[in-house]
Amino acid sequence: MPYYKNEENVTNQNYEPMNEILSGKICPYCGNPTEYVDSSVIYGRSYGMIYLCRDCRAYVGVHKGTDQALGRLANSELRKAKKEAHFYFDQIAKTNLINKIWHGYIPGISNRNKAYLWLSKKMGIPREMCHIGMFDVEDCKRIVVICKPIIEEHGNERNH
Numbered sequence: 001m002p003y004y005k006n007e008e009n010v011t012n013q014n015y016e017p018m019n020e021i022l023s024g025k026i027c028p029y030c031g032n033p034t035e036y037v038d039s040s041v042i043y044g045r046s047y048g049m050i051y052l053c054r055d056c057r058a059y060v061g062v063h064k065g066t067d068q069a070l071g072r073l074a075n076s077e078l079r080k081a082k083k084e085a086h087f088y089f090d091q092i093a094k095t096n097l098i099n100k101i102w103h104g105y106i107p108g109i110s111n112r113n114k115a116y117l118w119l120s121k122k123m124g125i126p127r128e129m130c131h132i133g134m135f136d137v138e139d140c141k142r143i144v145v146i147c148k149p150i151i152e153e154h155g156n157e158r159n160h
Ligand SMILES: [Zn+2]
Pocket: 027, 028, 029, 030, 031, 032, 053, 054, 055, 056, 058
């Protein structure tokens, strides 16, 4: 079971390692501490810092200008799954499509945040735990299952 879906059973004892996974400090695959290194280790040129587990070939970038990880470390399978999830989710979150599928007006919220709120309800997880950077492969596949039919439906509308 993914580590964040068990909210009600969370105790202080197991909450800390979860935070350390989501903040990139611990590798979710092997459980070892990660290294904080320049991304040139991976890419050959620098795109900023990353949290890296060499053994698992897993890594994650940081929010610009901080040492804050974008989420948990991802291996190549998860990186691929996240890319696909973003491909579909972004077509809802980065366009006006979210306002077409959810007419409710929420003051002071960006389309992107509204889309994440919508997604968290669809997936049945708390909003603060709903970010693609925090998701595993199964979660990413669920995003595709949720978003793809909506995009196809609205794509068809345009063609009529
Ligand atoms: Zn590892």
